[in-house]
Amino acid sequence: MPQLSVVVPVFNERDNIAPLLGEITAALRGSIDFEVIYIDDHSDDDSLAVLSRLKSSHPELRILHHVSRSGQSTAVWNGVRHARGQWIATLDGDGQNDPADIPRLLAARDGAQPDIRLFAGWRTSRRDSFNKRISSKIANAVRSRMLQDDTPDTGCGLKLFDREVFLRLPYFDHMHRYLPALVKRAGFASMSVPVNHRPRTAGHSKYGMLDRLWVGLADLRGVAWLMRRGKVTAVEEE
Secondary structure, eight states: OOSEEEEEEESSOHHHHHHHHHHHHHHHTTTSOEEEEEEEOOOSSSHHHHHHHHGGGOTTEEEEEOSSOOOHHHHHHHHHHHOOSSEEEEOOTTSOBOGGGHHHHHHHHHTSOTTEEEEEEEESSOOSOHHHHHHHHHHHHHHHHHHOOOOSOSOOSOEEEEHHHHHHSOOOTTGGGGHHHHHHHTTOEEEEEEEOBOOOOSSOOSOOHHHHHHHHHHHHHHHHHHHHHOOOOOOOOO
């Protein structure tokens, strides 16, 4: 059984799949037993065909395919459900997250307190457009103030977390943006780890600024309600 499952959701990322998969295997091979799970969210391009061609040369690769488009959070959730590793690393499929940072997250985990079950990538130097950087900065500030999740960058796709803890969390669309708050609600802690961030070299972003704003406000109210209503306490058996 692998110790680590790397989960990568993709939608119309045909030109980024092979380079990113090569980087993932180069970063991890020989240091840990791992598998790589790609989840194709019913792409319009030939992303699924590209993955199928890579299967013969990458025995660690597993391929899941959504029969209807369901979004990034559902892709991550399904990838984690099918994963065999105790620990999960997630990466965005656009190549902007650097797989070489996965060992950094694993090292942070090995030196951390046992109650820390989420290690979130922190993009200290964003390589995005000005509008994207500003919208993310505002969203992170509002979210941090409302949820008190002690996390400067929840939008980073690069994360490492305990599979069992993740599967305890309430599932909803866009939940991947609120993992630190949800993990805190479940009674565990998270740690932010500075990671590299790279410009997109192929394809295009699937999110617009207004999409993030309106959906984010609705989600934020819902997560704030969950935080207020959640109760975690120790249990002793007599």
